Amino acid sequence: MNTFNATMASIDDKQTTQVNKNQDRIIEVRGLHTQYGDNTVHQNLNLSVYYGEVLTLVGSSGSGKTTLLRQMLGLETPKYGTVKVFGRSRFDCDYKFLKSIHNRSGVLFQNGALFSALSVYDNVALPLRELYTLNESMIRDLVMFKLAMVAIDAEHVNKMPADLSGGMVKRVALARALALDPELLFLDEPTAGLDPELSESFVELILTLRIEMKLTVIMITHDLNTLAALSDRIAVLADQHVVTTGSLKEICRHHHPFVQSFFKTVINQAKTDNNP
Numbered sequence: 001m002n003t004f005n006a007t008m009a010s011i012d013d014k015q016t017t018q019v020n021k022n023q024d025r026i027i028e029v030r031g032l033h034t035q036y037g038d039n040t041v042h043q044n045l046n047l048s049v050y051y052g053e054v055l056t057l058v059g060s061s062g063s064g065k066t067t068l069l070r071q072m073l074g075l076e077t078p079k080y081g082t083v084k085v086f087g088r089s090r091f092d093c094d095y096k097f098l099k100s101i102h103n104r105s106g107v108l109f110q111n112g113a114l115f116s117a118l119s120v121y122d123n124v125a126l127p128l129r130e131l132y133t134l135n136e137s138m139i140r141d142l143v144m145f146k147l148a149m150v151a152i153d154a155e156h157v158n159k160m161p162a163d164l165s166g167g168m169v170k171r172v173a174l175a176r177a178l179a180l181d182p183e184l185l186f187l188d189e190p191t192a193g194l195d196p197e198l199s200e201s202f203v204e205l206i207l208t209l210r211i212e213m214k215l216t217v218i219m220i221t222h223d224l225n226t227l228a229a230l231s232d233r234i235a236v237l238a239d240q241h242v243v244t245t246g247s248l249k250e251i252c253r254h255h256h257p258f259v260q261s262f263f264k265t266v267i268n269q270a271k272t273d274n275n276p
């Protein structure tokens with residue numbers, strides 16, 4: 001059985017209610033409206049993310065997934081609406097709180113995962129140098145520790161990003177995202193461009209780190225294998241808002257055309273399993 005089928009087979013066993021809705025929300029988005037000129041990207045968008053879950057955001061290209069993530073990170077401000085992180089609004093908090101949010105969040109961006117002019121070592125050291133007054137020997141220990149966590153050997157630390165494989169770039173970018181021991185990890189298309197084997201090992205890495213570091217993960221992906229292996233819940237972004245949230249099994253029952261097309265393989269597989 002391949003990974004995808006194995007994951008699908010385990011879906012029934014997976015606690016679809018693993019996320020307790022009474023649990024505290026780590027992120028709460030309400031009434032979000034985003035507009036660029038004539039382009040309305042989000043309209044009355046609502047979304048909650050609960051402590052400890054892996055929530056995956058799916059939607060067609062241009063539906064506003066990365067924009068939403070950037071708003072959660074405080075890098076963009078919507079036209080209307082609120083984005084609360086750790087119980088406080090992103091947009092009316094003071095500098096001290098904004099800085100503490102940054103310390104508690106790690107992000108792996110969709111494009112340009114690493115600074116091309118900095119070595120592997122300096123890429124991972126960057127957030128530590130920016131936010132703390134640590135001496136170089138402490139920074140070195142932390143950088144080497146984070147690189148070991150993502151299985152990057154010491155022999156690669158002085159390499160430049162251009163000399164790394166795609167899989168290694170993602171791992172180093174993940175080490176940098178984890179440098180400050182975040183509680184919240186944002187992953188924008190973490191396995192895009194990786195071959196199936198590298199994707200699978202990246203997914204396993206996230207599964208391990210998630211437990212070790214007690215992370216809450218907000219992930220965007222087009223890759224069904226990655227989605228099925230990692231997600232506790234999925235949120236579907238279509239028609240400028242979140243049309244549904246739930247487990248993979250619950251989502252597949254939704255009649256929205258995007259859902260029916262995006263999850264076609266999963267839905268057909270379930271039909272075949274029910275009518276052998």
Ligand SMILES: Nc1ncnc2c1ncn2[C@@H]1O[C@H](COP(=O)(O)OP(=O)(O)OP(=O)(O)O)[C@@H](O)[C@H]1O
Nearest residue numbers: 036039041059060061062063064065066067068110
């Ligand atoms: N800074 C900006 N200025 C103007 N338009 C923008 C800006 N950022 C995003 N957009 C527009 O907002 C829409 C949503 O973009 P976004 O990058 O969030 O989509 P996405 O869902 O992440 O797509 P993809 O799956 O291709 O990554 C697009 O139409 C994009 O052109």
Ligand SMILES: [Mg+2]
Nearest residue numbers: 065066067110
């Ligand atoms: Mg995007």
